[in-house]
Amino acid sequence: MRKYLFIMKSQIMTNLQYVFNIAFSFIGYLIMLFILFNLWKYLYSDPSQLINGYTMKQMTWYVIITEILWMTLGGRKLCRKISNDVKSGNITYNINKPYNYIGYSLSCHLGDILIKGVIFTILGMVTGFVFLGSFPKLSILSIIVVILTSILATTISILLITSLGLISFFIEDAGPFYWVYSKIILVLGTIFPIEYFPTVLQKILNYSPVYVVSYGPAKLFVDFSWDKAISVIIAQIIYVAITYGICSFIYKKGVKRINVNGG
């Protein structure tokens, strides 16, 4: 475990050199938030109106949290990196190292995005407060639970994207798989909460990655309940185990196909 923490720490140290660049990339987040804020303002003729159980403030905070999770993740970069590692043969440098590639990839990317996550969270909260004038009512303990579920959500996302990147062992370009995955998460989990979808679809989404990677933490932030928190955390732990298993399986199958010429 210590070696993975060390990998994570060195990535954090590297990223600390680029704090300004990270803060600047917040503008992209702000644009998206501004558009969605306008959209919800247009849809809610009265701010206290309830649409599918959400007030306008709750909907805006929901989107702020899901967008923080999504924009911090840097999924495209991760998928491209793993895909390129496989295609270029760079992955062979990791085979003879005393660590597990999946663990390395996870700790490396977590270290990569931690600073960004902290900056985006602070700026996102400030932006939300400026737009809406208040925060949702949360106790210290519930804030800790939201942070914990957010970390677990990010871990699951990284593992899912890693498994998509590892598809490059079998199909040269994993990019298109990532596009479809990202659109599913964006449409079904980032822009709308699960309650916005038809009942039949809601039942499916409650068991899908959407529930654990975006809906869970955001729902807890806007409408916290201990029942929900326990169900989200249990689902996330199960998903961590499943996604880690999938990654390991694809990696073990794929690594046997490596054929590198030269070096």
Next chain:
Amino acid sequence: MLTAVKKEAKIIYLSIKYALVRELLNKATFFSNIFFMVLNNSAMIVQWIILFSIKDNMGGYNFKQVLLLWGLAAGTYGVAHFFFERSFSLSEQIISGRLDTYIVQPKNILLSAIASDISVPALGDIIFSFIVYFIYGFSIKTFPIYILLCITGGLMMSSISIILNSLSFWFNNSDMIADVGNSLVVNFATYPDGIFSGLTKWLLFTIIPVGFINYIPLKVLINFKLYLLMINIVVCITLIFLAYFIFYKGLRKYSSSNLMSARI
């Protein structure tokens, strides 16, 4: 003059042709890129189905009209990225001093630089754009206009990107400004102008000219007005000249990095 234009057009044609041949070496990847991009764009239809279930009118547009806006956005994006992919990474070439390859050739430097690569997924965007247009409703009258508007929109998008990327001739880290500018155009392009008001709406027709790339073309297609089409064309030509002027102004500041490179 005409001969020079013909020669430049031929260069672009050959550049794209060879890039296509190169990409077609791996047919499975080529076609999966296109297919998945169509699928990727189609997923956003779900978003609008949900939104229209809440309100039957989105900023003055019905579902089919918003779908057409998506088609236009995909079409302009597709044209810009398929034909002029490098206009979106021009600053990278300027900063790393990789423009030498184009400068030493007796051809138009800007055109050679921006048309030197293609984006295969952008073909998926173009295909998606036409699918959406046919769903909206094909007509002999609007079809040529639709194609023209996709081309002018693509040219405007590339011009904006060239202008922003050319800032790298003067400032360090301006690639970040270019990225933000490009994402502004793309993000606003897929939402109807009716949901924005006041200063934002004004910005969309000035500093962030999405209004000319997508919103005016949408109005032209829904309810044809010649003056709107003329505005679109005039703004397009102005942006092209502006991009050309700024790039060549900046090129005087360019310094090579003595990097050995070749166009393959």
